[in-house]
Amino acid sequence: MRTIQAKAAVLLMAALLVGGCGSGGGSPGPGTATTTGAVTEGAPAITIKDFEYGAPLTVAPGAVVMVTNLDSAGHTVTADHGEAFDVDVRGGGGTATFTAPSAPGTYPYHCTYHPNMRGTLSVK
Numbered sequence: 667m668r669t670i671q672a673k674a675a676v677l678l679m680a681a682l683l684v685g686g687c688g689s690g691g692g693s694p695g696p697g698t699a700t701t702t703g704a705v706t707e708g709a710p711a712i713t714i715k716d717f718e719y720g721a722p723l724t725v726a727p728g729a730v731v732m733v734t735n736l737d738s739a740g741h742t743v744t745a746d747h748g749e750a751f752d753v754d755v756r757g758g759g760g761t762a763t764f765t766a767p768s769a770p771g772t773y774p775y776h777c778t779y780h781p782n783m784r785g786t787l788s789v790k
């Protein structure tokens with residue numbers, strides 16, 4: 667008997683909660699969701715370690731990308747084609763930033779000191 671009453675109480679509570687939420691209503695605020703997303707991915711970053719750029723990075727057009735160099739050697743993040751971006755990052759934990767291209771696309775890049783270092787930046 668007691669369990670049945672408890673279950674009934676839970677169901678009643680659930681019904682009240684659902685009803686309460688429903689009256690809150692209508693628009694779940696798409697603007698809020700968009701803003702939250704932008705903040706979450708607002709700090710794209712490349713971390714260079716052991717002469718590698720790490721996984722390919724996808725950023726929004728014109729995003730500011732933070733580069734951290736954990737190697738003792740200096741590195742650059744230099745676009746293969748044109749002058750889309752080119753930044754020098756000193757070793758020993760040095761940091762630098764660059765602005766991603768505004769045109770969507772895939773931008774392979776390299777290190778001018780170590781041409782075998784290669785990475786890819788995707789803009790979309």
Ligand SMILES: [Cu+2]
Pocket residue numbers: 740741742777778779780783
């Ligand atoms: Cu390098």
